[in-house]
Amino acid sequence: MESISVLMTWPMSSYLETELEKRFKLLKLWSYPSLADFVKENEYVNSVKAVVGDTRIGADAQLIDSLPGLEIVSTYSVGLDKIDLRKCKQKGIRVTNTPDVLxxxxxxxxxxxxxxxxxxxxxxxxxxxxxxxxxxxxxxxxxxxxxxxxxxxxxxxxxxxxxxxxxxxxxxxxxxxxxxxxxxxxxxxxxxxxxxxxxxxxxxxxxxxxxxxxxxxxxxxxxxxxxxxxxxxxxxxxxxxxxxxxxxxxxxxxxxxxxxxxxxxxxxxxxxxxxxxxLPHVGTDTYETCDAMADLVVQNLEAYFQNKPLLTPVV
Structure with missing residues (x-):
């Protein structure tokens, strides 16, 4: 799966980054001044098949429309309010989250x-x-x-x-x-x-x-x-x-x-x-839970690209 491009929206977890880099070609949106710059400057934009976001930066309509090859959004959160679920359904894009572990x-x-x-x-x-x-x-x-x-x-x-x-x-x-x-x-x-x-x-x-x-x-x-x-x-x-x-x-x-x-x-x-x-939005912020959430994000992506059932499907 190293040839599969995954776009991470911002630096939410160093452990998650490491685990994604072991399995996929990880692209980091925050390395660019804006989404427009990423689309313009990154040669892999058309090959991005997955997005990993969270409750700060998820997958809105603009991001989804900018990635023609997008197939799945795996969010590092239980909340889905930063994801345009309607557009995902329209385009047949799968969505997963991280319930239970948090x-x-x-x-x-x-x-x-x-x-x-x-x-x-x-x-x-x-x-x-x-x-x-x-x-x-x-x-x-x-x-x-x-x-x-x-x-x-x-x-x-x-x-x-x-x-x-x-x-x-x-x-x-x-x-x-x-x-x-x-x-x-x-x-x-x-x-x-x-x-x-x-x-x-x-x-x-x-x-x-x-x-x-x-x-x-x-x-x-x-x-x-x-x-x-x-x-x-x-x-x-x-x-x-x-x-x-x-x-x-x-x-x-x-x-x-x-x-x-x-x-x-x-x-x-x-x-x-x-x-x-x-408090500074720390409800899920323990070492144990953040690692478990990251594992679930990765496991959902692995399951999808191996044509196996998603662990925690939303769409």
């Missing part, structure tokens, strides 16, 4: 964010480091155990978050397109009803047209001044300007955010709030 890490991080917001862990750390503890005790914080947790999207990751929250004695409710076979969880078909009935609202769904800004002013106000929002999905799930306003005005109790609308840009107002924990 579920535990993202679910663990969601619980970590909840604890960090309620127990003010980041602020506590600063309290010790800056010497304030020598002057007096830290203020009381809020308990997590026993809280009502609402989950937007009860797929693989949402279910794993629910399982972890149950271990804290939390009551679980959820929003999903259809009711799931979890008799101990309360199902809602309306986001406002879910937000009204929970103290912690966790966003764990895929980003689609329907879920764009699913957390808006009405939802935030339904959650209320003692509630917190946790987002480990995509930044565009939340109307960021409304979130900032609610936190600044005290209409929302707090937020734990691993993703943002215009990454890596983060609203300046959030950085000064002690009831907000912000």
């Amino acid at each position: 579920t535990d890490d993202v679910a663990d991080l969601a619980i970590g964010l909840i604890l960090a917001v309620f127990r003010r862990l980041c602020v506590c750390d600063g309290f010790v480091r800056n010497g304030s503890w020598k002057k007096g005790d830290f203020a009381l914080t809020t308990k997590f155990s026993g809280k009502s947790v609402g989950i937007v999207g009860l797929g693989r990751i949402g279910s794993a978050i629910a399982k972890r929250a149950e271990a804290f004695g939390c009551k679980i409710s959820y929003l999903s397109r259809t009711e799931k076979p979890y008799p101990n969880y309360k199902y809602y078909s309306n986001i406002l009803d879910l937000a009204t009935d929970c103290e912690v609202l966790v966003v764990a769904c895929a980003l689609t047209e329907e879920t764009f800004h699913i957390i808006n002013r009405q939802v935030i106000d339904a959650l209320g001044p003692k509630g917190i929002v946790i987002n480990i999905g995509r930044g565009c799930h939340i109307d960021e300007s409304e979130l900032v306003s609610a936190l600044m005005e005290g209409r929302l109790g707090g937020a734990g955010l691993d993703v943002f609308e215009r990454e890596p840009e983060v609203p300046e107002e959030l950085l000064g709030l002690e009831n907000v924990v912000v």
Whole structure:
């Protein structure tokens, strides 16, 4: 398969690069100033049969149309919002992602964010480091155990978050397109009803047209001044300007955010709030999971070019 050209969109994983280079002719899009320059200057552009992207740079319509020989997109992510799935279907281009292997890490991080917001862990750390503890005790914080947790999207990751929250004695409710076979969880078909009935609202769904800004002013106000929002999905799930306003005005109790609308840009107002924990989109970023994701990307490509069934097909 060394003669097969694979285009990687940006340097997402050195291990993945190494594994791809062992098997394919790896082309690196970031080595060129732009896609237009790659198309103009690279002699292998017409022979590119596979694209490897992720949630930052995937395979949009422009990229797909620029590669006449493209046959498969293998994304280094579970999310598909950076891939033009409609165009892939039209052109018969296969698409794979990396589900399951990252579920535990993202679910663990969601619980970590909840604890960090309620127990003010980041602020506590600063309290010790800056010497304030020598002057007096830290203020009381809020308990997590026993809280009502609402989950937007009860797929693989949402279910794993629910399982972890149950271990804290939390009551679980959820929003999903259809009711799931979890008799101990309360199902809602309306986001406002879910937000009204929970103290912690966790966003764990895929980003689609329907879920764009699913957390808006009405939802935030339904959650209320003692509630917190946790987002480990995509930044565009939340109307960021409304979130900032609610936190600044005290209409929302707090937020734990691993993703943002215009990454890596983060609203300046959030950085000064002690009831907000912000992370640089690290939900899947452990050595173990990143390597497992890379292996799955490569295995899907190998399966495709050996005319074997794809391991995790999307299209």
